[in-house]
Amino acid sequence: MAGRIPSGFIKSALHNGVGRYVNQCQRITLKFCKEHGDSRGMRDFIEQELLDFTRSNPGVVMYLQPRRHRKPVIVAEYLNGYKENLYVPNYPKDEICKWVEHLRCKQGMTPMRLRKYQHTDNPSIQGIWNPFTNKDPSANVTTYPNPNVRVSAPESATDRLLKLAQELREKDN
Amino acid sequence: MIQSPNQRVLQWATFARIWWLYDAHMQCPFKSSNKIAHYLQGKHKPVYHPLSQIGDHVVVINSRHIALRDDLWRTFIFSSHTGYRRGFTQRRAWVVHEEDPTEIIRKSVYSRLPGNLLRKGHMARLHIYPDENVPPDILKNVTDQLYPILSIPKRLDQYTEEEVRNFPKLFDWPEDHKLHPGKPVERRGKKPVKASEENT
Numbered sequence: 001m002a003g004r005i006p007s008g009f010i011k012s013a014l015h016n017g018v019g020r021y022v023n024q025c026q027r028i029t030l031k032f033c034k035e036h037g038d039s040r041g042m043r044d045f046i047e048q049e050l051l052d053f054t055r056s057n058p059g060v061v062m063y064l065q066p067r068r069h070r071k072p073v074i075v076a077e078y079l080n081g082y083k084e085n086l087y088v089p090n091y092p093k094d095e096i097c098k099w100v101e102h103l104r105c106k107q108g109m110t111p112m113r114l115r116k117y118q119h120t121d122n123p124s125i126q127g128i129w130n131p132f133t134n135k136d137p138s139a140n141v142t143t144y145p146n147p148n149v150r151v152s153a154p155e156s157a158t159d160r161l162l163k164l165a166q167e168l169r170e171k172d173n
Numbered sequence: 174m175i176q177s178p179n180q181r182v183l184q185w186a187t188f189a190r191i192w193w194l195y196d197a198h199m200q201c202p203f204k205s206s207n208k209i210a211h212y213l214q215g216k217h218k219p220v221y222h223p224l225s226q227i228g229d230h231v232v233v234i235n236s237r238h239i240a241l242r243d244d245l246w247r248t249f250i251f252s253s254h255t256g257y258r259r260g261f262t263q264r265r266a267w268v269v270h271e272e273d274p275t276e277i278i279r280k281s282v283y284s285r286l287p288g289n290l291l292r293k294g295h296m297a298r299l300h301i302y303p304d305e306n307v308p309p310d311i312l313k314n315v316t317d318q319l320y321p322i323l324s325i326p327k328r329l330d331q332y333t334e335e336e337v338r339n340f341p342k343l344f345d346w347p348e349d350h351k352l353h354p355g356k357p358v359e360r361r362g363k364k365p366v367k368a369s370e371e372n373t
Contacts, residue, residue: 130189
Protein backbone atom coordinates (compact mmCIF):
# COMPACT_ATOMS: atom_id res chain seq x y z
CA MET A 1 0.00 0.00 0.00
CA ALA A 2 2.56 2.56 -1.06
CA GLY A 3 1.51 6.17 -0.70
CA ARG A 4 -1.10 5.44 1.94
CA ILE A 5 -1.05 8.03 4.72
CA PRO A 6 -1.60 6.66 8.22
CA SER A 7 -4.66 8.08 9.95
CA GLY A 8 -5.17 9.10 13.54
CA PHE A 9 -6.71 11.52 15.95
CA ILE A 10 -5.57 14.99 16.93
CA LYS A 11 -3.68 15.15 20.24
CA SER A 12 -1.14 17.22 22.07
CA ALA A 13 2.08 15.79 23.49
CA LEU A 14 1.70 15.14 27.23
CA HIS A 15 -1.07 17.76 27.57
CA ASN A 16 1.43 20.44 26.60
CA GLY A 17 0.19 23.88 27.52
CA VAL A 18 -2.24 22.77 30.22
CA GLY A 19 0.26 23.86 32.87
CA ARG A 20 3.29 25.46 31.30
CA TYR A 21 4.16 25.33 27.64
CA VAL A 22 7.28 23.51 26.45
CA ASN A 23 8.33 24.14 22.89
CA GLN A 24 8.57 20.73 21.31
CA CYS A 25 11.14 21.79 18.70
CA GLN A 26 14.53 21.62 20.42
CA ARG A 27 17.10 21.79 17.65
CA ILE A 28 17.23 23.20 14.14
CA THR A 29 20.21 22.47 11.90
CA LEU A 30 20.74 24.60 8.83
CA LYS A 31 22.83 22.78 6.22
CA PHE A 32 24.03 24.89 3.32
CA CYS A 33 26.82 25.54 0.82
CA LYS A 34 29.01 28.60 1.13
CA GLU A 35 29.41 29.18 -2.61
CA HIS A 36 26.60 27.48 -4.54
CA GLY A 37 23.66 29.55 -5.82
CA ASP A 38 21.19 27.04 -4.38
CA SER A 39 21.97 28.23 -0.90
CA ARG A 40 21.72 31.95 -1.62
CA GLY A 41 18.54 32.44 0.34
CA MET A 42 19.79 30.32 3.21
CA ARG A 43 23.02 32.38 3.43
CA ASP A 44 20.97 35.57 3.43
CA PHE A 45 18.84 34.18 6.25
CA ILE A 46 21.93 33.32 8.29
CA GLU A 47 23.49 36.74 7.72
CA GLN A 48 20.39 38.86 8.39
CA GLU A 49 17.78 36.94 10.40
CA LEU A 50 19.47 34.16 12.36
CA LEU A 51 20.64 36.24 15.35
CA ASP A 52 17.21 37.80 15.79
CA PHE A 53 15.64 34.35 15.64
CA THR A 54 17.97 32.88 18.28
CA ARG A 55 17.55 35.89 20.53
CA SER A 56 13.74 35.57 20.47
CA ASN A 57 13.78 31.77 20.80
CA PRO A 58 16.36 30.84 23.43
CA GLY A 59 14.80 27.36 23.81
CA VAL A 60 15.76 26.27 20.30
CA VAL A 61 19.35 25.34 19.54
CA MET A 62 20.52 26.44 16.08
CA TYR A 63 23.30 24.51 14.38
CA LEU A 64 24.96 25.61 11.16
CA GLN A 65 26.61 23.00 8.98
CA PRO A 66 28.33 24.14 5.78
CA ARG A 67 28.66 21.41 3.15
CA ARG A 68 30.27 21.87 -0.24
CA HIS A 69 27.98 21.78 -3.27
CA ARG A 70 25.03 20.09 -1.60
CA LYS A 71 21.44 21.20 -1.47
CA PRO A 72 20.46 23.44 1.47
CA VAL A 73 18.28 21.70 4.05
CA ILE A 74 16.60 22.63 7.33
CA VAL A 75 16.56 19.77 9.83
CA ALA A 76 14.25 20.13 12.83
CA GLU A 77 14.37 17.72 15.79
CA TYR A 78 11.64 17.35 18.36
CA LEU A 79 11.31 16.11 21.92
CA ASN A 80 9.52 12.94 20.91
CA GLY A 81 12.40 11.93 18.61
CA TYR A 82 10.71 13.01 15.40
CA LYS A 83 13.04 14.57 12.87
CA GLU A 84 12.07 16.47 9.77
CA ASN A 85 14.24 17.35 6.78
CA LEU A 86 13.09 20.23 4.63
CA TYR A 87 15.04 20.79 1.42
CA VAL A 88 15.05 24.46 0.42
CA PRO A 89 17.09 24.87 -2.80
CA ASN A 90 16.75 28.29 -4.45
CA TYR A 91 14.31 29.45 -1.77
CA PRO A 92 14.37 33.22 -1.10
CA LYS A 93 15.16 34.46 2.38
CA ASP A 94 11.53 35.35 3.20
CA GLU A 95 10.28 31.86 2.52
CA ILE A 96 13.04 30.31 4.58
CA CYS A 97 12.00 32.61 7.46
CA LYS A 98 8.47 31.27 7.21
CA TRP A 99 9.55 27.62 7.05
CA VAL A 100 11.87 27.94 10.02
CA GLU A 101 9.06 29.52 12.01
CA HIS A 102 6.73 26.73 10.88
CA LEU A 103 9.14 24.01 12.00
CA ARG A 104 9.67 25.78 15.34
CA CYS A 105 5.94 25.80 16.08
CA LYS A 106 5.30 22.19 15.10
CA GLN A 107 4.52 19.61 17.70
CA GLY A 108 6.59 16.87 16.12
CA MET A 109 3.75 14.47 15.40
CA THR A 110 4.17 12.04 12.52
CA PRO A 111 2.24 13.44 9.57
CA MET A 112 -1.14 11.69 9.34
CA ARG A 113 -4.63 12.04 8.00
CA LEU A 114 -6.83 13.41 10.77
CA ARG A 115 -10.05 11.47 11.19
CA LYS A 116 -11.59 14.28 13.18
CA TYR A 117 -10.59 17.92 13.37
CA GLN A 118 -11.59 18.31 17.01
CA HIS A 119 -10.88 16.49 20.25
CA THR A 120 -11.94 16.71 23.84
CA ASP A 121 -10.88 14.77 26.92
CA ASN A 122 -14.36 15.26 28.44
CA PRO A 123 -16.83 14.34 25.70
CA SER A 124 -20.01 14.79 27.70
CA ILE A 125 -21.10 15.70 31.20
CA GLN A 126 -24.67 14.59 30.56
CA GLY A 127 -23.53 11.16 29.40
CA ILE A 128 -23.75 9.42 26.07
CA TRP A 129 -27.13 9.68 24.32
CA ASN A 130 -29.49 6.73 24.32
CA PRO A 131 -33.05 6.37 23.00
CA PHE A 132 -34.53 7.25 26.38
CA THR A 133 -32.53 10.42 27.00
CA ASN A 134 -34.85 13.36 27.77
CA LYS A 135 -37.93 11.18 27.36
CA ASP A 136 -40.97 11.86 29.50
CA PRO A 137 -40.92 9.31 32.35
CA SER A 138 -44.70 8.92 32.04
CA ALA A 139 -43.91 6.62 29.08
CA ASN A 140 -43.11 3.94 31.68
CA VAL A 141 -46.75 3.58 32.67
CA THR A 142 -48.40 4.31 29.31
CA THR A 143 -50.17 1.57 27.41
CA TYR A 144 -50.11 1.69 23.63
CA PRO A 145 -51.90 2.67 21.45
CA ASN A 146 -52.21 5.88 23.37
CA PRO A 147 -55.28 7.94 22.31
CA ASN A 148 -53.73 11.14 23.68
CA VAL A 149 -51.10 11.17 20.95
CA ARG A 150 -52.91 13.23 18.33
CA VAL A 151 -52.61 16.46 16.41
CA SER A 152 -54.73 19.19 17.90
CA ALA A 153 -56.94 20.55 15.16
CA PRO A 154 -57.07 24.30 14.56
CA GLU A 155 -60.43 25.99 15.03
CA SER A 156 -62.66 24.83 12.19
CA ALA A 157 -65.35 26.80 10.34
CA THR A 158 -67.97 24.75 12.20
CA ASP A 159 -66.51 25.78 15.54
CA ARG A 160 -66.48 29.43 14.53
CA LEU A 161 -70.08 29.20 13.35
CA LEU A 162 -71.20 27.59 16.61
CA LYS A 163 -69.41 30.26 18.62
CA LEU A 164 -71.02 33.02 16.56
CA ALA A 165 -74.47 31.47 16.97
CA GLN A 166 -73.93 31.19 20.72
CA GLU A 167 -73.04 34.90 20.92
CA LEU A 168 -76.12 35.86 18.90
CA ARG A 169 -78.39 33.72 21.09
CA GLU A 170 -77.01 35.34 24.24
CA LYS A 171 -77.58 38.76 22.75
CA ASP A 172 -81.22 37.89 21.90
CA ASN A 173 -81.84 36.64 25.41
CA MET B 174 -9.93 1.04 23.90
CA ILE B 175 -10.55 -0.92 27.10
CA GLN B 176 -13.96 -0.14 28.54
CA SER B 177 -15.50 -0.82 31.90
CA PRO B 178 -18.62 -3.06 31.90
CA ASN B 179 -20.75 0.00 32.62
CA GLN B 180 -19.46 1.88 29.56
CA ARG B 181 -20.00 -1.19 27.42
CA VAL B 182 -23.66 -1.33 28.42
CA LEU B 183 -24.06 2.39 27.73
CA GLN B 184 -22.68 1.76 24.26
CA TRP B 185 -25.27 -0.95 23.68
CA ALA B 186 -28.02 1.36 24.88
CA THR B 187 -26.93 4.09 22.47
CA PHE B 188 -27.21 1.83 19.45
CA ALA B 189 -30.32 -0.03 20.62
CA ARG B 190 -33.32 -0.18 18.31
CA ILE B 191 -36.62 0.83 19.85
CA TRP B 192 -40.17 0.22 18.66
CA TRP B 193 -42.56 3.01 17.65
CA LEU B 194 -46.29 2.78 17.15
CA TYR B 195 -48.01 4.74 14.39
CA ASP B 196 -51.78 5.01 14.18
CA ALA B 197 -52.71 5.39 10.49
CA HIS B 198 -56.36 6.09 11.23
CA MET B 199 -57.52 8.89 8.89
CA GLN B 200 -53.92 9.64 7.87
CA CYS B 201 -52.53 10.25 4.40
CA PRO B 202 -50.35 7.20 3.63
CA PHE B 203 -47.98 9.19 1.42
CA LYS B 204 -47.27 11.90 3.98
CA SER B 205 -47.10 9.31 6.76
CA SER B 206 -44.58 7.18 4.94
CA ASN B 207 -42.12 10.09 4.76
CA LYS B 208 -42.13 10.10 8.54
CA ILE B 209 -42.09 6.30 8.88
CA ALA B 210 -39.15 5.96 6.47
CA HIS B 211 -37.29 8.63 8.48
CA TYR B 212 -37.66 6.60 11.66
CA LEU B 213 -36.93 3.25 9.95
CA GLN B 214 -33.55 4.65 8.90
CA GLY B 215 -32.86 6.07 12.36
CA LYS B 216 -32.49 9.60 11.01
CA HIS B 217 -34.23 11.03 14.07
CA LYS B 218 -31.30 10.03 16.29
CA PRO B 219 -28.51 12.46 17.12
CA VAL B 220 -26.00 9.62 16.62
CA TYR B 221 -27.26 8.91 13.08
CA HIS B 222 -24.62 8.00 10.55
CA PRO B 223 -25.31 6.28 7.22
CA LEU B 224 -22.76 3.58 7.99
CA SER B 225 -24.13 2.64 11.41
CA GLN B 226 -27.37 0.75 11.16
CA ILE B 227 -29.51 2.05 14.00
CA GLY B 228 -32.95 2.24 12.38
CA ASP B 229 -35.94 1.68 14.63
CA HIS B 230 -38.94 -0.61 14.32
CA VAL B 231 -42.28 0.98 13.39
CA VAL B 232 -45.60 -0.75 14.05
CA VAL B 233 -48.37 0.75 11.93
CA ILE B 234 -51.93 0.06 13.06
CA ASN B 235 -55.30 0.83 11.43
CA SER B 236 -53.84 0.74 7.94
CA ARG B 237 -57.32 -0.21 6.67
CA HIS B 238 -58.59 3.23 7.75
CA ILE B 239 -56.12 5.44 5.89
CA ALA B 240 -57.49 8.48 4.07
CA LEU B 241 -56.64 9.56 0.55
CA ARG B 242 -57.36 13.10 -0.55
CA ASP B 243 -59.42 14.17 -3.55
CA ASP B 244 -60.33 11.30 -5.85
CA LEU B 245 -57.10 9.41 -5.31
CA TRP B 246 -58.80 6.13 -4.40
CA ARG B 247 -59.91 6.02 -8.03
CA THR B 248 -57.14 7.93 -9.81
CA PHE B 249 -53.99 6.78 -8.03
CA ILE B 250 -52.58 3.86 -9.99
CA PHE B 251 -50.07 1.27 -8.82
CA SER B 252 -48.10 -0.18 -11.72
CA SER B 253 -45.96 -3.27 -11.78
CA HIS B 254 -44.20 -5.41 -14.33
CA THR B 255 -43.36 -9.05 -13.84
CA GLY B 256 -40.44 -8.83 -16.25
CA TYR B 257 -42.02 -11.24 -18.71
CA ARG B 258 -43.78 -10.03 -21.82
CA ARG B 259 -47.31 -8.83 -21.32
CA GLY B 260 -46.52 -8.78 -17.63
CA PHE B 261 -47.48 -5.14 -17.11
CA THR B 262 -50.38 -4.61 -14.73
CA GLN B 263 -51.98 -1.49 -13.34
CA ARG B 264 -54.32 -1.41 -10.39
CA ARG B 265 -56.24 1.46 -8.87
CA ALA B 266 -55.65 2.34 -5.25
CA TRP B 267 -59.04 1.12 -4.08
CA VAL B 268 -58.49 -2.26 -5.74
CA VAL B 269 -55.08 -2.65 -4.10
CA HIS B 270 -56.55 -1.60 -0.77
CA GLU B 271 -59.42 -4.06 -1.01
CA GLU B 272 -57.09 -6.97 -1.75
CA ASP B 273 -54.59 -6.15 0.99
CA PRO B 274 -55.24 -3.20 3.33
CA THR B 275 -51.54 -3.03 4.31
CA GLU B 276 -50.25 -2.78 0.74
CA ILE B 277 -50.54 0.97 0.10
CA ILE B 278 -48.52 1.93 3.18
CA ARG B 279 -45.94 -0.77 2.50
CA LYS B 280 -45.48 0.31 -1.11
CA SER B 281 -45.22 4.00 -0.32
CA VAL B 282 -42.73 3.46 2.52
CA TYR B 283 -40.70 1.20 0.21
CA SER B 284 -40.58 3.93 -2.41
CA ARG B 285 -39.32 6.47 0.11
CA LEU B 286 -36.43 4.38 1.42
CA PRO B 287 -33.11 4.78 -0.41
CA GLY B 288 -32.56 2.09 -3.03
CA ASN B 289 -29.56 0.37 -1.53
CA LEU B 290 -28.86 -2.98 0.10
CA LEU B 291 -30.25 -1.75 3.43
CA ARG B 292 -33.76 -1.33 2.07
CA LYS B 293 -34.74 -4.96 2.66
CA GLY B 294 -33.65 -4.75 6.29
CA HIS B 295 -35.51 -1.47 6.81
CA MET B 296 -38.69 -2.98 5.37
CA ALA B 297 -38.34 -6.00 7.65
CA ARG B 298 -38.57 -3.60 10.60
CA LEU B 299 -41.89 -2.20 9.40
CA HIS B 300 -44.89 -4.05 10.84
CA ILE B 301 -48.28 -3.12 9.40
CA TYR B 302 -51.62 -4.24 10.79
CA PRO B 303 -54.98 -3.44 9.16
CA ASP B 304 -56.72 -2.74 12.47
CA GLU B 305 -55.93 -2.45 16.16
CA ASN B 306 -55.42 -6.19 16.63
CA VAL B 307 -51.66 -6.35 17.07
CA PRO B 308 -50.09 -9.58 18.36
CA PRO B 309 -49.15 -9.07 22.01
CA ASP B 310 -45.53 -10.11 21.44
CA ILE B 311 -45.20 -7.22 18.97
CA LEU B 312 -47.11 -4.72 21.09
CA LYS B 313 -45.11 -5.43 24.23
CA ASN B 314 -41.95 -4.07 22.52
CA VAL B 315 -43.52 -0.71 21.77
CA THR B 316 -42.10 2.05 23.93
CA ASP B 317 -43.34 5.19 22.19
CA GLN B 318 -45.85 6.46 19.69
CA LEU B 319 -45.28 8.68 16.67
CA TYR B 320 -47.43 11.77 16.37
CA PRO B 321 -49.83 11.54 13.42
CA ILE B 322 -49.48 13.90 10.47
CA LEU B 323 -53.07 15.13 10.19
CA SER B 324 -55.70 16.12 12.69
CA ILE B 325 -58.74 13.85 12.55
CA PRO B 326 -61.98 15.70 11.72
CA LYS B 327 -65.20 14.89 13.59
CA ARG B 328 -67.75 13.03 11.47
CA LEU B 329 -71.45 13.90 11.45
CA ASP B 330 -72.37 10.63 13.18
CA GLN B 331 -69.97 11.46 16.00
CA TYR B 332 -72.02 14.51 17.02
CA THR B 333 -74.81 13.88 19.51
CA GLU B 334 -78.41 14.27 18.38
CA GLU B 335 -78.80 17.33 20.56
CA GLU B 336 -75.81 19.02 18.98
CA VAL B 337 -77.20 18.36 15.52
CA ARG B 338 -80.63 19.67 16.55
CA ASN B 339 -79.17 22.85 18.03
CA PHE B 340 -76.97 23.58 15.05
CA PRO B 341 -77.73 27.15 13.88
CA LYS B 342 -80.03 27.25 10.86
CA LEU B 343 -80.99 30.21 8.74
CA PHE B 344 -84.38 28.75 7.90
CA ASP B 345 -86.44 25.58 8.38
CA TRP B 346 -87.37 23.34 5.50
CA PRO B 347 -91.13 23.31 4.79
CA GLU B 348 -93.02 20.23 6.03
CA ASP B 349 -93.65 18.86 2.55
CA HIS B 350 -90.12 19.44 1.27
CA LYS B 351 -88.43 16.28 0.07
CA LEU B 352 -84.64 16.27 0.33
CA HIS B 353 -82.86 14.55 -2.55
CA PRO B 354 -81.90 11.13 -1.19
CA GLY B 355 -78.96 10.58 -3.55
CA LYS B 356 -78.39 7.73 -5.95
CA PRO B 357 -77.32 4.41 -4.38
CA VAL B 358 -73.78 3.55 -5.54
CA GLU B 359 -73.30 0.26 -7.34
CA ARG B 360 -70.02 -1.44 -6.43
CA ARG B 361 -68.36 -4.36 -8.11
CA GLY B 362 -69.98 -7.68 -7.13
CA LYS B 363 -72.08 -6.05 -4.40
CA LYS B 364 -75.67 -5.07 -4.20
CA PRO B 365 -76.33 -1.36 -3.86
CA VAL B 366 -76.83 -0.45 -0.23
CA LYS B 367 -79.32 2.14 0.85
CA ALA B 368 -78.04 4.89 3.06
CA SER B 369 -80.58 4.07 5.75
CA GLU B 370 -79.45 0.41 5.90
CA GLU B 371 -75.79 1.33 6.00
CA ASN B 372 -76.20 3.34 9.16
CA THR B 373 -77.98 0.56 11.05
